[in-house]
Amino acid sequence: MILNALGIALALGVLLIAAMVIRARLAGSAQYRTYEQYTMQTIQKAYALAPFEVKPEYRVIHPAKMLKLFKIAVSSYSSDRLARLNSLDATMFVFMKMFTLMIRPDYRYNLPMLSVDFIFIGKKRVFVIEVIDPAKIDDENKRTHYDRMRAWQAAVQRYEQSPTKEWYGDFLTDFSIHIKAAASRDDELFAIYQTFLEAYLDMAKNAQPLSPEMSAQVRSGMERYVETLLDKGGPAVDVFKKFLGPEKQKEYIRTVMFGLDA
Numbered sequence: 001m002i003l004n005a006l007g008i009a010l011a012l013g014v015l016l017i018a019a020m021v022i023r024a025r026l027a028g029s030a031q032y033r034t035y036e037q038y039t040m041q042t043i044q045k046a047y048a049l050a051p052f053e054v055k056p057e058y059r060v061i062h063p064a065k066m067l068k069l070f071k072i073a074v075s076s077y078s079s080d081r082l083a084r085l086n087s088l089d090a091t092m093f094v095f096m097k098m099f100t101l102m103i104r105p106d107y108r109y110n111l112p113m114l115s116v117d118f119i120f121i122g123k124k125r126v127f128v129i130e131v132i133d134p135a136k137i138d139d140e141n142k143r144t145h146y147d148r149m150r151a152w153q154a155a156v157q158r159y160e161q162s163p164t165k166e167w168y169g170d171f172l173t174d175f176s177i178h179i180k181a182a183a184s185r186d187d188e189l190f191a192i193y194q195t196f197l198e199a200y201l202d203m204a205k206n207a208q209p210l211s212p213e214m215s216a217q218v219r220s221g222m223e224r225y226v227e228t229l230l231d232k233g234g235p236a237v238d239v240f241k242k243f244l245g246p247e248k249q250k251e252y253i254r255t256v257m258f259g260l261d262a
Helices: 002-046 140-150 166-170 183-206 212-232 235-244 246-257
Strands: 070-078 084-092 096-104 113-121 124-132 177-182
Touching (some): 002 183, 070 235, 124 183, 166 212, 177 183
Antiparallel strands (some): 070 084, 113 124
16 A cells, blocks of 8 residues: 555656646747747848858757757858848757847948847746947947947846856946846846847948958957857857867857858
8 A cells, every 4th residue: 555655656746747847848938939939020020031051960959968958959041231140949958948049240340249048947037148249349320229228237137147257248248138037027038138139130230331450350359259258168158068079169159159250
């Protein structure tokens, strides 16, 4: 009788855990779809996107050495002013979903890179928006649209702040976001993202061409950022190092994630 009771309790425990995992996966997938659909619809209203060919070995990363618990698929595009646009669909440990967007602009314009990582873990959120501006060339167009993004700072400061590496300060704007939140804040988090993405796209539309000298400054700044990222590490690049090894990690980050060699 005791063994039967223990067996039933164990089975119920397994079923409960499975139900929790399924609920977390469904909730994360729903959030991912919300962000992915909004992002692509918004960008395609402003830009004609052309698919960019990614090496077959990098289109889907699903390493056996990680017990197939991680899967990352990339969709890559190019467009006028947006030289590379990459969207990643990542599933981690079955129940965690991540939406990633990276925009590397055309070097001929005074524009920053935009990097977004949103992780959905059941009722928890990791919310990262980085506006990466290594060249720091000031102009009215950037100031106008940076102010639109900066308007959320008072609200952002009310969230739990995630630690960042000290060297980020040399490259990221002061209104970049690294926070943790609960699912109950999903509506506000989505509104913040909408502001950042729409301000970025408007900024790109209104950017004026740079002189060859300033264009070279923009390019070298982005190169410097990526090389520093690879050298000093960060959460995402460190994961790809485990998946791919150091050489392929470097190629993936440079040519796929940031599209520096295109």
